[in-house]
Amino acid sequence: MNCSFRKMRGDEYYLLEDFLYEAIFIPPWCDRDVPRDIIYNDPKLYASIENFGSLPDDLCIVAEYNGTVIGAVWARTVDEYGNFDNETPSLSISLYREYRGRGIGIKLMKEMLDLLKSEGYEKVSLGVNKENYAVKLYRKLGFKIIGDGANETEWLMLKSLRQA
Ligand SMILES: CC(C)(COP(=O)(O)OP(=O)(O)OC[C@H]1O[C@@H](n2cnc3c(N)ncnc32)[C@H](O)[C@@H]1OP(=O)(O)O)[C@@H](O)C(=O)NCCC(=O)NCCS
Numbered sequence: 001m002n003c004s005f006r007k008m009r010g011d012e013y014y015l016l017e018d019f020l021y022e023a024i025f026i027p028p029w030c031d032r033d034v035p036r037d038i039i040y041n042d043p044k045l046y047a048s049i050e051n052f053g054s055l056p057d058d059l060c061i062v063a064e065y066n067g068t069v070i071g072a073v074w075a076r077t078v079d080e081y082g083n084f085d086n087e088t089p090s091l092s093i094s095l096y097r098e099y100r101g102r103g104i105g106i107k108l109m110k111e112m113l114d115l116l117k118s119e120g121y122e123k124v125s126l127g128v129n130k131e132n133y134a135v136k137l138y139r140k141l142g143f144k145i146i147g148d149g150a151n152e153t154e155w156l157m158l159k160s161l162r163q164a
Contacts, residue, residue, distance in 0.1 A: 001065065001102050005111045008060035008072060016049040016060070019072040022094035025129035044150060048080040048092050057089045059119070061111050063104050071095035071104060073112045081127035081150045084158055089116065090125045093134075105134075109141055117161045125158045 008015070020039050039045050052058055052074070060074035075089035082090030091112065095105055116124055127149040128134055135145075135155065143157040150156075 001099070001104065003063045003065050003070070003104050003107070005061055005063055005108060008062045008069075008074070010053055012062070012069060013049075013052045013060075015062075015069055016052055016072065016074060019074075019094045020045060020049050020092065022096060023092050025132045027129075027131055044080050047078045048074070048076060048082075048090075050078075052076070059089070059112070059115060061108060061115060063095065063099075063108050065099065070099045071108055073108050075112065075116060075124065081154060082125050082156065083127075084123070084125035084146075084156065088123050088125050088158075089121060090127070092126070106137060106140070109137070113141065113159070113161065121161050123158055123160050125156060127154045127156055129153055130155055 017039060021036055024034055024038065026034065055076055057075060057077040060072055062069045063071040071094060073091060073093040075091050077086060077089045080090060084090065093105060093109060126138065126143065128138060130153060138157050141159065143159040145155045146158050147156055148154065
């Protein structure tokens with residue numbers, strides 16, 4: 001599938017509400033969707049998108065297919081699930097369901113890691129549910145588990161961006 005990748009434009013930031021909702025982990029055994037309100041009612045979730053674009057570390061790259069944004073990865077340094085410290089941006093990523101499992105997510109992540117490197121960041125973190133298959137994707141990209149995340153269901157993962 002031929003996708004292109006580019007920075008998200010300011011007039012597209014509202015799409016992050018959708019992508020945050022899509023990023024919420026639903027275990028394979030769960031047959032219900034989570035209510036959308038959760039993104040506004042959980043402060044650590046909402047922190048990852050609230051007034052996006054207003055903070056110095058706010059960076060977002062989208063995947064576009066046939067002129068439509070189908071996925072996004074975004075970085076910011078706030079008290080959200082993937083936060084490590086106040087110098088390390090943390091990442092969130094999701095694709096709309098029908099575009100998953102086709103190699104787009106890993107390319108999108110690589111674009112973001114290159115961007116963060118070029119902007120001079122030393123490391124990047126993220127939080128991920130321990131049961132989420134995305135743990136495998138993050139390991140492939142060089143993220144290491146450094147311990148429990150915001151609660152015992154989550155891992156906190158960290159990657160150095162220093163050149164080898
Ligand atoms: C996580 C996500 C962004 C990955 O993007 P993707 O395009 O689906 O993933 P890719 O096709 O690039 O796969 C990259 C690697 O991830 C892992 N992976 C992807 N889908 C998987 C699945 N269904 N089961 C197990 N591993 C999977 C594999 O290691 C894969 O590499 P491989 O194909 O060489 O084995 C996407 O699936 C998604 O939006 N998921 C829902 C939201 C989410 O969980 N976000 C992360 C929150 S921390």
